[in-house]
Amino acid sequence: xxxxxxxxxxxxxxxxxxxxxxxxxxxxxxxxxxxxxxxxxxxxxxxxxxxxxxxxxxxxxxxxxxxxxxxxxxxxxxxxxxxxxxxxxxxxxxxxxxxxxxxxxxxxxxxx
Amino acid sequence: xxxxxxxxxxxxxxxxxxxxxxxxxxxxxxxxxxxxxxxxxxxxxxxxxxxxxxxxxxxxxxxxxxxxxxxxxxxxxxxxxxxxxxxxxxxxxxxxxxxxxxxxxxxxxxxxxxxxxxxxxxxxxxxxxxxxxxxxxxxxxxxxxxxxxxxxxxxxxxxxxxxxxxxxxxxxxxxxxxxxxxxxxxxxxxxxxxxxxxxxxxxxxxxxxxxxxxxxxxxxxxxxxxxxxxxxxxxxxxxxxxxxxxxxxxxxxxxxxxxxxxxxxxxxxxxxxxxxxxxxxxxxxxxxxxxxxxxxxxxxxxxxxxxxxxxxxxxxxxxxxxxxxxxxxxxxxxxxxxxxxxxxxxxxxxxxxxxxxxxxxxxxxxxxxxxxxxxxxxxxxxxxxxxxxxxxxxxxxxxxxxxxxxxxxxxxxxxxxxxxxxxxxxxxxxxxxxxxxxxxxxxxxxxxxxxxxxxxxxxxxxxxxxxxxxxxxxxxxxxxxxxxxxxxxxxxxxxxxxxxxxxxxxxxxxxxxxxxxxxxxxxxxxxx
Numbered sequence: 060x061x062x063x064x065x066x067x068x069x070x071x072x073x074x075x076x077x078x079x080x081x082x083x084x085x086x087x088x089x090x091x092x093x094x095x096x097x098x099x100x101x102x103x104x105x106x107x108x109x110x111x112x113x114x115x116x117x118x119x120x121x122x123x124x125x126x127x128x129x130x131x132x133x134x135x136x137x138x139x140x141x142x143x144x145x146x147x148x149x150x151x152x153x154x155x156x157x158x159x160x161x162x163x164x165x166x167x168x169x170x171x
Numbered sequence: 172x173x174x175x176x177x178x179x180x181x182x183x184x185x186x187x188x189x190x191x192x193x194x195x196x197x198x199x200x201x202x203x204x205x206x207x208x209x210x211x212x213x214x215x216x217x218x219x220x221x222x223x224x225x226x227x228x229x230x231x232x233x234x235x236x237x238x239x240x241x242x243x244x245x246x247x248x249x250x251x252x253x254x255x256x257x258x259x260x261x262x263x264x265x266x267x268x269x270x271x272x273x274x275x276x277x278x279x280x281x282x283x284x285x286x287x288x289x290x291x292x293x294x295x296x297x298x299x300x301x302x303x304x305x306x307x308x309x310x311x312x313x314x315x316x317x318x319x320x321x322x323x324x325x326x327x328x329x330x331x332x333x334x335x336x337x338x339x340x341x342x343x344x345x346x347x348x349x350x351x352x353x354x355x356x357x358x359x360x361x362x363x364x365x366x367x368x369x370x371x372x373x374x375x376x377x378x379x380x381x382x383x384x385x386x387x388x389x390x391x392x393x394x395x396x397x398x399x400x401x402x403x404x405x406x407x408x409x410x411x412x413x414x415x416x417x418x419x420x421x422x423x424x425x426x427x428x429x430x431x432x433x434x435x436x437x438x439x440x441x442x443x444x445x446x447x448x449x450x451x452x453x454x455x456x457x458x459x460x461x462x463x464x465x466x467x468x469x470x471x472x473x474x475x476x477x478x479x480x481x482x483x484x485x486x487x488x489x490x491x492x493x494x495x496x497x498x499x500x501x502x503x504x505x506x507x508x509x510x511x512x513x514x515x516x517x518x519x520x521x522x523x524x525x526x527x528x529x530x531x532x533x534x535x536x537x538x539x540x541x542x543x544x545x546x547x548x549x550x551x552x553x554x555x556x557x558x559x560x561x562x563x564x565x566x567x568x569x570x571x572x573x574x575x576x577x578x579x580x581x582x583x584x585x586x587x588x589x590x591x592x593x594x595x596x597x598x599x600x601x602x603x604x605x606x607x608x609x610x611x612x613x614x615x616x617x618x619x620x621x622x623x624x625x626x627x628x629x630x631x632x633x634x635x636x637x638x639x640x641x642x643x644x645x646x647x648x649x650x651x652x653x654x655x656x657x658x659x660x661x662x663x664x665x666x667x668x669x670x671x672x673x674x675x676x677x678x679x680x681x682x683x684x685x686x687x688x689x690x691x692x693x694x695x696x697x698x699x
Contacts, residue, residue: 062523062527063461063524066461066524067461070465070468073468073471082478083475083482084479085479085481085482087482087488108394108397108398109397129401130483132482132488132496133397136496
């Protein structure tokens with residue numbers, strides 16, 4: 060019994076309060092697409108395993124549905140233009156699902 | 172003594188079967204395939220298991236009507252002593268979709284045969300239990316989702332599920348679940364209890380069947396890897412490694428040594444965070460809050476280490492087909508040994524506290540005994556098997572990654588009770604720490620991945636890994652254009668669940684959560 064109490068005393072409080080510090084450096088969070096760099100090749104759309112990225116065929120646009128993303132980072136790895144990167148952002152909650160859908164107009168010629 | 176080649180050993184092993192074998196081929200270095208007529212199934216399988224000490228590794232039913240014109244059953248047996256698998260293949264005609272059951276001779280085949288009936292409509296004649304397993308009783312009897320010509324969705328019908336009926340008036344039936352009070356996943360347990368003592372337990376699972384095997388059909392291999400990673404939360408990396416190994420084996424590529432060593436390092440990190448968390452969680456079975464909290468705290472430290480290393484707390488997204496997706500820097504590898512040395516000291520204190528606690532010992536010892544015979548008969552794997560004295564460890568028996576290069580003891584206990592499973596986990600934490608140290612010392616430099624060449628359609632291959640709960644086995648058949656044709660996931664939970672109801676009778680009802688925790692089986696990778 061004494062040992063247990065001593066262990067508890069030694070350990071102290073380990074719970075941390077929100078908001079926590081930033082996520083780890085390698086953490087794969089919210090995707091960011093730089094519209095200026097993107098050439099609209101849509102490799103990212105093809106590689107995405109969960110269908111979070113899509114592009115409409117009639118206009119140069121990439122749609123990112125953040126609620127479908129599984130944060131694997133394949134899109135960022137495969138983007139030859141380095142237009143997509145995984146950020147450190149881990150707080151993605153939203154009241155409306157529409158807020159999680161980003162429609163990004165890109166300047167690529169290959170679109171459409 | 173003359174050294175026999177592997178082919179000679181296998182030939183001798185199969186000698187007694189003689190003319191029953193239509194053809195026998197060595198399809199890979201570690202795998203022989205024999206084709207037999209379906210009438211010989213019970214005889215051949217019983218010979219391999221009961222006389223030659225083979226272990227039912229997995230069984231796959233496959234709809235190959237498109238290119239072969241019939242259904243195919245594969246029974247894979249593992250021969251641990253000679254590091255070899257023998258696959259028994261048999262063709263089943265569409266017009267006569269039945270085959271003789273082997274469950275009476277080989278009890279481990281029970282679930283597999285019921286599943287093949289549910290998903291492919293191939294009926295095992297003479298099977299002692301004809302109830303549905305995967306698809307519950309409200310699924311129509313003539314709809315088989317794994318057939319290639321299946322058209323969904325189907326209309327459900329009235330339930331035809333039955334449970335054990337007790338005749339004596341003294342037996343109280345206690346239904347528990349499928350919705351539980353804790354954060355446990357869905358499973359229905361029906362106890363037949365006399366007073367406080369359990370007489371009989373029936374477990375009904377597969378409430379969260381997601382049809383992963385069906386939904387991954389036709390997926391490109393690189394995308395199917397992400398599905399494999401998400402079969403289960405806690406053995407994510409083991410599943411990913413097993414799938415990647417199946418693809419690598421089909422493509423016949425050799426991985427660079429650095430990738431193999433890093434995979435071993437990460438697999439052991441996965442075992443560590445699970446085992447330490449589980450040791451804490453087992454304390455919940457007897458309400459020992461100090462143990463739970465300390466277990467959770469240590470697990471958190473290890474998961475934060477995972478996040479630092481690969482960017483994901485469950486080690487997802489690090490495996491690629493043919494190696495790893497990114498390398499670990501020397502500084503990161505140094506941080507592994509720093510964190511682990513802290514955790515080890517803390518962990519020793521935690522184990523000391525639990526094992527010196529009288530109530531903990533009283534509750535754990537002689538509770539939920541799984542005998543060696545039961546473990547062998549049901550082909551139980553992992554911690555549960557080793558705690559009953561069944562020495563199976565696929566890291567030693569069929570080494571993969573860099574397990575051939577590191578030395579480690581296989582933890583073995585003979586009591587088969589909750590305490591034995593606790594002790595096996597403690598010993599495995601120690602051997603994981605030992606292994607990680609060896610990996611860090613020996614870690615070679617160089618490339619971390621090789622490209623995967625095009626794989627011939629309808630190539631079959633297996634991948635396996637020892638997850639924290641036991642071995643997982645992924646059986647894969649590659650279809651046209653580098654897609655998945657058939658994917659069979661056999662997780663540790665799938666092998667071990669049938670053993671749990673056997674260990675409960677004779678114990679009191681409040682012991683069940685403790686017994687269940689000591690097996691620590693997950694529902695999601697059993698249900699898939």
